[in-house]
Amino acid sequence: MSEWKMLTLVGQDKPGIVAKITTALFEAGSQLGEASMMRLGGNFTIMLMVKSELSVEQLNQSIESVVEEMQLTSSFQRIEASLHQHEIPDTRITVYGADRPGIVAKATTGLLEAGFNIMDLESDVAGDEAEPIYIIHIEGVAANGSEALEQAMEQIKINGVHVDVTPIDVMIG
Amino acid sequence: MTVLDILKYPDESLKQISQPVESFDDELCAFLLDLEETMRAGPGGVGIAAAQVGNFSRIAIVDVSSKPKIKHNGCLILINPEIKTWEGMKIGREGCMSVPDYTGNVIRAEKITLQAYNTEGELCDYKCEGYEARAVQHELDHLDGLLFLDRLVSRRTDLFKRKKYK
Numbered sequence: 505m506s507e508w509k510m511l512t513l514v515g516q517d518k519p520g521i522v523a524k525i526t527t528a529l530f531e532a533g534s535q536l537g538e539a540s541m542m543r544l545g546g547n548f549t550i551m552l553m554v555k556s557e558l559s560v561e562q563l564n565q566s567i568e569s570v571v572e573e574m575q576l577t578s579s580f581q582r583i584e585a586s587l588h589q590h591e592i593p594d595t596r597i598t599v600y601g602a603d604r605p606g607i608v609a610k611a612t613t614g615l616l617e618a619g620f621n622i623m624d625l626e627s628d629v630a631g632d633e634a635e636p637i638y639i640i641h642i643e644g645v646a647a648n649g650s651e652a653l654e655q656a657m658e659q660i661k662i663n664g665v666h667v668d669v670t671p672i673d674v675m676i677g
Numbered sequence: 678m679t680v681l682d683i684l685k686y687p688d689e690s691l692k693q694i695s696q697p698v699e700s701f702d703d704e705l706c707a708f709l710l711d712l713e714e715t716m717r718a719g720p721g722g723v724g725i726a727a728a729q730v731g732n733f734s735r736i737a738i739v740d741v742s743s744k745p746k747i748k749h750n751g752c753l754i755l756i757n758p759e760i761k762t763w764e765g766m767k768i769g770r771e772g773c774m775s776v777p778d779y780t781g782n783v784i785r786a787e788k789i790t791l792q793a794y795n796t797e798g799e800l801c802d803y804k805c806e807g808y809e810a811r812a813v814q815h816e817l818d819h820l821d822g823l824l825f826l827d828r829l830v831s832r833r834t835d836l837f838k839r840k841k842y843k
Contacts, residue, residue, distance in 0.1 A: 588778045592770075673744075674780050675808060676772040677724035677815040677825075 508537065508585040509554045509563060515576035517548040524570045529554060532566035537587055542626075553585060593623050593643040595653065596672050601665035603629060603636040611640060611660050611667075618656035619648030643672070678714040681730040683774045691775055692822040695726075695733040697757045701798035709754060709796060713738050719774045724812040726819030729775050737816035741809045749809045758793035758817055769811050771825045781829045785811045 513525065522541060529536065537553030556563060560580045571578050597620075599611045608627065615622065624643040631637035646653045650671065657667040684691055698705065708727070716725035716738055723744070727736035740752040765787030772780040788806040791813065795801050805813050815825060 590778050590780070592772070592780055672770045673808060674721070674770045674772050675723060675811050675815060676719065676721045676774065677726075677739075677812050 507555050507557060508583050509556065509560060509580040510583045510585075511550060511552040511554050511563075511567075511578060511580050513550040513552070513571075513576055513578040514547050515574060517543050517546055518574065521548050521574055521576065522550070524574065525550065525552075525567055525576075528567045528570050529556075529563075532556065532558060532563070534558070534563070534566070537585070553583075553587075554580065591623060591645065592674055593645060593672055595620070595644060595646045595650065596668075596670045597640075597642040597644075597653075597657070598668040598670075599640040599642070599660065599665060600637060601663070603631070603638040604663075607638050607665065608640060611657075611665075614656040614660050615642070615644075615653070618652040619646065620653055620656075621645045621647060679711045680718045681711050681715045683715065683719070683729055684731055686776050686824060686826070688775075690731065690733075691728060691819070691824060693728070693733055694822050695728050695735045695820040698734050698736060698794070701756075701794070701796070705756075706796060708732065709736070709738070712736065713740075713752070713754075716740070721772075722774055723808075724816040725774070726816045728819045728822075735820045737813070737820065739809065739812045739816055741812055744808060747808050748806055750803055750805065753793075753803065753813070754796055755791070755793035755813070755816070756795065756798075758791055758813075758820075760789050760791045760814070760817065762788075762790045764788040767807075767811075768830065769808075771811070771815055773815070773825055775819075776824060776826060779826075781825060782831075783811075783815075783825050783828045784830055785814045789813065791817075 534554050534556040537555060539552040541550045563580045622642055622644045627640040629636050630639055653669055657669055661667050712725055712727060712730060715730055716722045723741045724739040727734050735757045737755045737758060741747060741749045742751055763786035766784050767787045768782050768784050770780050771783045787810060789810045791803050792800055
């Protein structure tokens with residue numbers, strides 16, 4: 505069985521969350537892998553690969569005092585994972601427009617139907633409270649090519665949603 | 678010709694500054710052939726700097742002619758190269774044979790002009806743009822001990838500045 509676990513953690517953002525959690529994990533003999541950590545709506549969120557021979561229960565105990573002190577919510581789960589398996593995205597898509605219900609569902613369903621695999625998605629609500637705008641930034645692989653993708657995105661452009669599809673041409677030097 | 682071993686970071690020697698080439702001799706020609714062979718052996722490799730094979734001379738090779746529909750100068754052998762002018766800025770994705778399993782976004786000048794000596798020791802002027810200009814800047818960075826890791830920018834940086842696909 506894989507020794508990798510995924511730590512999911514969230515809590516009101518304050519200085520010290522990353523340093524204290526990773527120190528506790530280090531002191532428990534854990535090794536860290538890939539991670540995504542981000543502030544979302546005033547919360548700090550962590551998705552972190554942790555390699556350890558400890559059980560999920562023992563890992564929970566290793567960060568328990570930090571979790572309590574900093575009023576965080578966390579959980580570990582066993583995952584099948586390995587490092588050095590980066591896929592290179594070939595397409596970058598930006599979708600933005602006036603915020604409205606269903607914008608993400610519609611865009612991502614269109615992408616799915618066009619054979620697009622999302623590897624990375626970041627979205628923000630910007631603008632102001634009266635007129636919020638929604639911005640989605642996606643990277644992934646267009647398995648069926650860019651033409652299918654462009655056609656799918658034409659459907660999303662209706663109603664003033666703006667879509668940019670850009671190939672990612674990686675320069676290896 | 679020989680495919681040379683590529684130095685991989687965290688090998689600290691990649692961070693050193695390369696020295697100018699002083700003699701344009703048979704030894705240099707033989708090395709250039711090996712360096713080009715090494716570049717072409719790498720998967721998708723369109724450029725290489727001598728520093729990447731542990732030769733800390735100011736030499737780089739760039740050849741993006743295999744990429745469709747872009748402007749290029751063919752196979753550029755760049756000895757003691759110097760960028761003279763920079764124009765525009767663009768974000769693009771880069772990887773490096775010396776940094777396997779990672780790609781990242783880097784800001785580079787869109788157009789550059791440069792001077793470099795060729796194999797015969799003649800000083801030549803070049804104009805490069807787009808993908809080729811990016812490759813040249815990436816390789817010339819190696820000569821100053823810089824990796825693309827030193828120039829990474831966040832994925833979010835270019836949100837509204839992207840070129841239209843068509």
